[in-house]
Amino acid sequence: MTEKITPKREKLLANLRVQRYTPGKDRAPYFDNFKVEVETGMTVLEALRYIKDTQDGSLTFRAFCRSAICGSCTVVVNGNPVLACSTQLMPILKDFGKASVTITPLQRLPILRDLVVDIDPVIEKLAKMHPYLMENRDRIPETLEQESLMSQKELSEFNYITDCILCSACFSACSTVKVDDNYAGPLTIAKAYRYSVDARDSFRGMRIQAAMDQGLWSCVQCRKCINVCPKDTRPADSIRHMRRIAIDDGIHDTPGSRRAKAYTDDVEKIGQVNKPMLPVIVHGTKGWAAIEAAEAALAKHGLEPTRQVCTLPGQEGAAKIYAKVREIEKKEKA
Numbered sequence: 001m002t003e004k005i006t007p008k009r010e011k012l013l014a015n016l017r018v019q020r021y022t023p024g025k026d027r028a029p030y031f032d033n034f035k036v037e038v039e040t041g042m043t044v045l046e047a048l049r050y051i052k053d054t055q056d057g058s059l060t061f062r063a064f065c066r067s068a069i070c071g072s073c074t075v076v077v078n079g080n081p082v083l084a085c086s087t088q089l090m091p092i093l094k095d096f097g098k099a100s101v102t103i104t105p106l107q108r109l110p111i112l113r114d115l116v117v118d119i120d121p122v123i124e125k126l127a128k129m130h131p132y133l134m135e136n137r138d139r140i141p142e143t144l145e146q147e148s149l150m151s152q153k154e155l156s157e158f159n160y161i162t163d164c165i166l167c168s169a170c171f172s173a174c175s176t177v178k179v180d181d182n183y184a185g186p187l188t189i190a191k192a193y194r195y196s197v198d199a200r201d202s203f204r205g206m207r208i209q210a211a212m213d214q215g216l217w218s219c220v221q222c223r224k225c226i227n228v229c230p231k232d233t234r235p236a237d238s239i240r241h242m243r244r245i246a247i248d249d250g251i252h253d254t255p256g257s258r259r260a261k262a263y264t265d266d267v268e269k270i271g272q273v274n275k276p277m278l279p280v281i282v283h284g285t286k287g288w289a290a291i292e293a294a295e296a297a298l299a300k301h302g303l304e305p306t307r308q309v310c311t312l313p314g315q316e317g318a319a320k321i322y323a324k325v326r327e328i329e330k331k332e333k334a
């Protein structure tokens with residue numbers, strides 16, 4: 001006989017500290033505290049709903065599907081962007097070891113009211129990436145009855161990205177978005193990559209250019225976007241792949257691609273990156289100013305500047321790995 005498993009149900013009186021703000025009415029955002037009896041399984045959205053129904057009807061948040069599909073309910077809980085409808089409160093209270101959580105709206109986006117932000121800036125950046133297929137004439141079926149089929153291999157190039165629900169959690173967490181208004185953000189470059197490697201598409205060059213115009217090489221690969229993505233679509237990986245296809249397509253004349261090439265060339269030749277000379281390799285003659293400034297700073301502290309780094313022991317091993325990878329790549333292309 002199958003044993004019935006009854007999950008342990010717990011209750012905890014918690015304090016929900018929720019950011020409030022009505023532009024045009026409030027001078028600045030502030031916090032309201034609400035007492036909620038949190039039960040095992042209760043989501044952030046259910047708690048917000050409970051507050052709205054029983055304590056403050058003016059509390060404003062957004063949610064539609066309640067099934068982690070529409071991407072509309074993202075809020076920041078204790079500093080982490082999460083989907084309110086699929087995130088349970090009890091584990092967060094236990095993880096942080098106190099009966100209080102702080103809920104704020106997504107960062108880097110204008111607040112419309114309380115926890116609702118305007119996602120138009122993200123959509124505008126996305127629109128510049130041509131996020132749609134442009135017909136590849138070689139793949140158009142001859143008759144209307146035929147489908148444009150793809151192989152499993154072709155699909156696997158981008159299948160993992162198609163789960164993105166445009167929740168903007170990655171945009172809110174991104175280190176580069178924080179400092180660079182022009183930067184497209186993780187989800188938009190990931191979408192650009194998704195369409196660029198679709199065998200039915202013919203617009204790859206335009207999208208690579210659009211991604212470069214919006215900071216393709218500005219991503220610092222901190223991987224915060226990967227950590228917060230509720231759908232595990234790994235945007236930072238797509239950004240790396242987008243850079244690779246840009247280089248594969250012969251776009252070598254950018255600071256980012258020069259940096260990538262310098263890293264690989266140096267590690268192959270000397271086992272490490274020749275950092276003293278990197279600014280010149282990446283930025284051309286403009287890089288000399290950075291080198292001279294660094295050398296002056298070292299000299300000020302009595303240190304001898306050098307423009308050469310020594311070859312690391314074991315470099316032959318690194319060179320052999322390079323040779324092996326090139327061999328594999330050659331076979332794959334053949």
Ligand code: SF4
Pocket residue numbers: 170173174175176177185186218219220221222223224225226235236239
């Ligand atoms: S890896 Fe790149 S895109 Fe992702 S959060 Fe970091 S800087 Fe942003």
Ligand code: SF4
Pocket residue numbers: 163164165166167168169170171186187190228229230231232233234235
């Ligand atoms: S990549 Fe992930 S975190 Fe970013 S919008 Fe898509 S689903 Fe949300």
Ligand code: FES
Pocket residue numbers: 062063064065066067068069070071072073074083084085086
């Ligand atoms: S309400 Fe749709 S994803 Fe949460």
